[in-house]
Amino acid sequence: MNKLAKFLNAHISGLVTDKPEILAAYSRDMSVLEMMPRFLCIPKTAEDIQFILRFSAKLAKKGYKLPIGVRGAGLDTTGADLTDGLLISMEKFNTIEEIDTRESLVRVKAGITLGELNDALALFGLELPVVASRKQTIGGLISTALIDEAAKKYGSIYYFTDRIEVVLPNGEIFQTTSLTKRGIKLAQLKADDQNAKTNTTIYDLTEKNQAVIAKIRESVHNRSGYRMVTEVNRENKPFDVLPIFFGAQGTLGVITEVILKVQPIQYHTRQYVFEFTSINQALAFSEKAKELEPRTMNLYDGRIFKTLESLGRKAKLLESNTATAQSTAKFYIYLDFAENFFRIRKIDREIEKLRPLADKSYVDQEKYKADFNNFNFGLKLYLNSHDTAEKLAIVDKTSIPAEKLPDFLRNLQSLEQKFHQNLPVFGSLLTDLYSIRPEFDLTDILNRKNLIFFLQSYAKIVYEVGGSLAGGFAEGRTLSVITSSRTDLEIKEFYHQIRQTFDADNIMSPGVKQGATLTNFVRHLREAPLIGFIEY
Incomplete structure (x- = not known):
C-alpha cells in the first residue's frame, strides 16, 4: 500500500x-x-x-x-x-438520524438512497415525492439539482430540502441557515466563525453582482454553472446560502447531512395512455391535460416500444404501432395521477371529454393491467437493448420549449439521417425535458470522433429552438465542454x-x-x- x-x-x-x-x-x-x-x-x-x-x-x-x-x-x-x-x-453515510412526524421533517446522512429513505418513511405514512432511481442518493439529487418528472406537481428536491451540512474544502463544517438583514449584520461581527464568514462573504458577493444575477435569471431552464445562486439573496426573502449547493456537483464541498421536508404518501391511483399520429396532435392534448394537474405526463416516441415486440412482451394497447425509423412515428402520452377517490372520479369525467383529441385511449382497468405493466417497462427494455452499439446517456433531460418541440423533432430527423441513428424521443411534457440515446461503439476510434461531432450537432439544434443542454440537471464534465463556451464572460467570472x-x-x-x-x-x-x- x-x-x-x-x-x-x-x-x-x-x-x-x-x-x-x-x-x-x-x-x-x-x-x-x-x-x-x-x-x-x-x-x-x-x-x-x-x-x-x-x-x-x-x-x-x-x-x-x-x-x-x-x-x-x-x-x-x-x-x-x-x-x-x-x-x-x-x-457509509446511509443512515436516518431522526424522523419528526409532527413537523414532517427527516434528518439523514447524504449517502442514503431515495429507496431506503422512502421505505423507512412509508412506515409512518410519509414519503419524499421525487421521481428518480431508488438507488440515487439524497446528496446526489442535491448535487445534480435534478428536475424530476413530478417536479411540476410537487416541486423538485430543492423544494423539499430545509438545510444541509457541508464539509468545506478547508475542512471546516458549514451548516446552512436562513438569515434576516439583522442576522447578516450579526454574522459580520463574528469574524472567527466559519459559518458567519461563509455567509457574509457570499452575501457581499451577491450584493455586488445583482446585475449579473439578473442576467442569469433570464436563462430559466439552464442548470449549468452555479445557476441557483439566483435564489440565495432574493428581495423580500431571508438570505440563505443553501441554494448555491444545488447543481454544484461536489465543487464547493462535501454534503454530509440533510434535513428534508416530507409529506403524506400520495398513492398512484390512476394511469392513462393516449395514442397520437402527430406531435402537434399530442401537444394540443397535453395543454388540456395539464389543467387536470397530473403527477406525471410523459411523451414517448412509438419506436421505443418496438423492443417489446422482439422480446414477445408487446402490449395489446400498442398493437397498432407500425412506425419505423424511416416513417413518421406515432407518439404516446402516459398520464399518472395520485389523488383521492372523489378527485379521481372527477378526473375520469374530464378525461372522457379529452378522449376525442386522441386516436386511442386506455385507462388502467383490470383487463389492461398486464399491458400497462409492459408499457411502463418498455422504456427500460429500450435502454438496455443494443441493436448495433450501446445507447449512451450523454444528452438526457434537454430542455425544449413546448411551442418549439415540433421544430426540434424535425431538426432531429435530419440528425438521424446525418449520423445514421435511430433517435426516438422520450421525456416529460410537464417539465419540457426530453432525452434521446444515441448509439455509438466507443471501442472504435471513428465512432468516438463521431460522438463528439454528434454532441456538437445536437447542441446546435437545441440552442436553435431556445433550449438548454443542461435543462434537467447540472452539466458536469460531459456537457460543460458545450455549455461553458456559450456562457457570458461576465457570468463566467461571477461563477x-x-x-x-x-x-x-x-x-x-x-x-x-x-x-x-x-x-x-x-x-x-x-x-x-x-x-x-x-x-x-
Whole structure:
C-alpha cells in the first residue's frame, strides 16, 4: 500500500485504498467517461472527511495537488463523480438520524438512497415525492439539482430540502441557515466563525453582482454553472446560502447531512395512455391535460416500444404501432395521477371529454393491467437493448420549449439521417425535458470522433429552438465542454468568484463545470460498454 494511503488510514476511522482492482470499480459512472482514481476513501464520519480535505488543502499550499472527487451511487451521467485524484465514496453515510412526524421533517446522512429513505418513511405514512432511481442518493439529487418528472406537481428536491451540512474544502463544517438583514449584520461581527464568514462573504458577493444575477435569471431552464445562486439573496426573502449547493456537483464541498421536508404518501391511483399520429396532435392534448394537474405526463416516441415486440412482451394497447425509423412515428402520452377517490372520479369525467383529441385511449382497468405493466417497462427494455452499439446517456433531460418541440423533432430527423441513428424521443411534457440515446461503439476510434461531432450537432439544434443542454440537471464534465463556451464572460467570472470563495486552491472536482476541455473529454472517453442493467 502507498505510504500516503497508510498515513491517511492511520488518521481516519474509515478506509483509504489504492488497490487497482478496487479503484477500477469506482472509475466509471453512468456517463461515457472513465477516470481511474489514485485513491479511494470510504469515510465513516464527517471527521474523516474533514481530515481528508484539510490534508489535501495543506498539500495544495505546498504546491502539490491531490484532486478530490465525491461519489454517491455512481449514477451520474455527466462524469461529475469521477476523478483521477482521491475519490470520496459516501456509501457509509446511509443512515436516518431522526424522523419528526409532527413537523414532517427527516434528518439523514447524504449517502442514503431515495429507496431506503422512502421505505423507512412509508412506515409512518410519509414519503419524499421525487421521481428518480431508488438507488440515487439524497446528496446526489442535491448535487445534480435534478428536475424530476413530478417536479411540476410537487416541486423538485430543492423544494423539499430545509438545510444541509457541508464539509468545506478547508475542512471546516458549514451548516446552512436562513438569515434576516439583522442576522447578516450579526454574522459580520463574528469574524472567527466559519459559518458567519461563509455567509457574509457570499452575501457581499451577491450584493455586488445583482446585475449579473439578473442576467442569469433570464436563462430559466439552464442548470449549468452555479445557476441557483439566483435564489440565495432574493428581495423580500431571508438570505440563505443553501441554494448555491444545488447543481454544484461536489465543487464547493462535501454534503454530509440533510434535513428534508416530507409529506403524506400520495398513492398512484390512476394511469392513462393516449395514442397520437402527430406531435402537434399530442401537444394540443397535453395543454388540456395539464389543467387536470397530473403527477406525471410523459411523451414517448412509438419506436421505443418496438423492443417489446422482439422480446414477445408487446402490449395489446400498442398493437397498432407500425412506425419505423424511416416513417413518421406515432407518439404516446402516459398520464399518472395520485389523488383521492372523489378527485379521481372527477378526473375520469374530464378525461372522457379529452378522449376525442386522441386516436386511442386506455385507462388502467383490470383487463389492461398486464399491458400497462409492459408499457411502463418498455422504456427500460429500450435502454438496455443494443441493436448495433450501446445507447449512451450523454444528452438526457434537454430542455425544449413546448411551442418549439415540433421544430426540434424535425431538426432531429435530419440528425438521424446525418449520423445514421435511430433517435426516438422520450421525456416529460410537464417539465419540457426530453432525452434521446444515441448509439455509438466507443471501442472504435471513428465512432468516438463521431460522438463528439454528434454532441456538437445536437447542441446546435437545441440552442436553435431556445433550449438548454443542461435543462434537467447540472452539466458536469460531459456537457460543460458545450455549455461553458456559450456562457457570458461576465457570468463566467461571477461563477469563478463563487468557486474561489469556497475552494481557492481548486482541489474539489477540477474539470467539473469550469475548466472542462475537449481534450480532457476525449482523453477520458471510455472504450468499453457499461456492465449491468441501465436505469433512467
